[in-house]
Amino acid sequence: DQQVKQNSPSLSVQEGRISILNCDYTNSMFDYFLWYKKYPAEGPTFLISISSIKDKNEDGRFTVFLNKSAKHLSLHIVPSQPGDSAVYFCAAIFSGTYKYIFGTGTRLKVLA
């Protein structure tokens, strides 16, 4: 049972435009969400997170939006750059635990 889903396996965006990566979850008990970026042959690196008590968190070019009623979060990258090309994973976590539930990832390709 996939509790965290990323339904788009891939996404292509033109450089300078907005990239929107989506993530849906099924368990309303998740209270913290994170986005990770992964390059080939490297471990995932943390990008941005959001607590379930918020609906938006911004860090530079990256903004994460959380819609709890829809159990949906999205990552916006503006403007997109070729170096952003990677696989993006969303993850959810239960309060007080270290157990991260990851989605299957979305491969973003930013075209120059």
Add this chain to the structure above:
Amino acid sequence: KAGVTQTPRYLIKTRGQQVTLSCSPISGHRSVSWYQQTPGQGLQFLFEYFSETQRNKGNFPGRFSGRQFSNSRSEMNVSTLELGDSALYLCASSLVPADEAFFGQGTRLTVV
């Protein structure tokens, strides 16, 4: 400070053998988690250790086991290897719950 270190980086084993993977967390991090990454499945949670105790376990058969030492270093063992165990195994360490997890570069295991 040094990041999460996983050894070895690459491993080739034959079916039926057993394998041990090692992970050294970031200094001061007491939580170590293990994940399996396969194409199309994202990162699947294996287990999490904190102060030498396994606190969370994912849905993997008993052939997958782990342990954590008093210095927080962790090992993961897979016995009676199957072809389907071929994957990238990632280790992550965290300082506090719901904080970002820092990942190692992973061990690429190939079972032939």
